[in-house]
Amino acid sequence: MNLYSINTGHFKLDGGAMFGVVPKTIWNKTNPADENNLIELAMRCLLIQTDDRLTLVDTGIGDKQSEKALSYYHLYGEHTLDHSLASHGFSRKDITDVFLTHLHLDHAGAAVMKENEVLIPSFPNAVYWSNSVHWNWALHPNDREKASFLRENFLPLRKKNVVKFIDGDQHNLFPQEITIKLVSGHTESMMLPIIQYKGKTIVFVADLIPTVSHIPIPYVPGYDVYPLKSMDEKRSFLQEAVDNNYILFFEHDPYIECCTLQMTEKGVRIADTFLLKDL
Template identity: 55%
Template sequence: MKLYPIETGNFKLDGGAMFGVVPKTIWNKTNPADENNLIDIAARCLLIEDGNRLILIDTGMGNKQSDKFFGYYSLWGTHSMDKSLAKYGFHRDDITDVFMTHLHFDHCGGSVQWNKEKTGYEPAFKNAKFWSNSNHWEWATKPNNREKASFLSENILPMQESGQLNFISKPESDFGISNELGFGIFYVDGHTEKMMIPHIKYQDKTIVFCADLIPTAGHLPLPYVMGYDTRPLLTMPEKSKFLSAAADNSYYLLLEHDAHNQIITVEQTEKGVRLKEVFRCEEIL
């Protein structure tokens, strides 16, 4: 097995929205904001090469939305899905499986693209199976008013219409192994219904793709919960359970949204679980 970080592009989000009730005077120390109160955000995905399978975890925003849409997110940097795949000798047509932690636009927008005529949409990975879970799919395709702006039908429905959509079966226990893809999955409901957190056994390590459970290294304290979370009071015990396991088992946490800290480890302290070490992807993967 080989693992590759896939950088799909950077953007910015409002720091207050990213840290909820935490005051700016506190979160600005770890995630400094610009003059518009925006903080740097990454869309870092993960590619797993395992035998004859190439499994891509999340796909970033993609590039099919309007200039007005992207204008809200202050895109920056030169990363893209195609350039990142090419760096390791791959093309999007090589991907056999696309695993989506959840269906918010910044995690699955790259799964779907315009067709050649720009008259409709098609899967951006024509040879891949797309993996979600039935509970989250139902949640995303019948969105509540709070999340409606994050669940965009053009990012979601073409995967089903193409016949490439599959639902993963829920493991019987937390961190249980998925029969379909062969890695562990921790299901959480605080951010959105049944978000999936992959745990990958790699050499002598456990690599965890943190999605929106731990978006950046600045989010380690339990009350530091995004304003986007639908059930913040549930996020905190989910984070507590996860971070305790991460500290006790020396997990390596790959941060999807931290533009400046790629992989971290954590440790137990008198204040709770806190940052231990920071690594670049090439040091660990």
């Protein structure tokens, strides 16, 4: 197995929304806001290469939305999905599986592309993986998440019959080195892949812990549907991570890809930070 970090670009969101009830005087020290109160975030995906499969975990936001719609996310930087894949010797046609942690647009927007004004799967040879509970949640969104669940990002996949659902503990659908953890504080039934790699356990933490700065228990984004549940899930996961020496792989931290954890008098905090390629 080989793992590759795939940088699909950077974007900006309101810092207050990203840190919920935590005061700006605290979060601004680690995630400084610009003059519009926006903080920098990454859209970092993960590519998993096994003997016969090439699995992309999440896709980034893509570029098929209108210029006005994309302007709300302040996309910046030179990194793109295609450029990042190519830097590792791959293209979209090589992808056999796309694992969508959840269907928010910054995670699943590039699952579908526009070609000659027609919406088609971005990865022509891939099976797309979600789960039925989350899919139905996205199909009938609540008012808080409606702007994040855009049907053009996932319904074309179903029309092309390239979506499969992982329900229950059907971990045998993937190589034995990959298992799945479900969490529901951020959104219903978000899937976190847990990967055994070079004798280490790596967890793609998605929006359970968007950045290193979100490790403290109360640091929960205002976007989370069930913030108290997010806190409980994070508390349980962090203890599990410390006990089992997990490595966390961050999707949204603009600077840090991976970290290990340690228990301190203030609770669980980062130990070491490093790039995935340095493992």
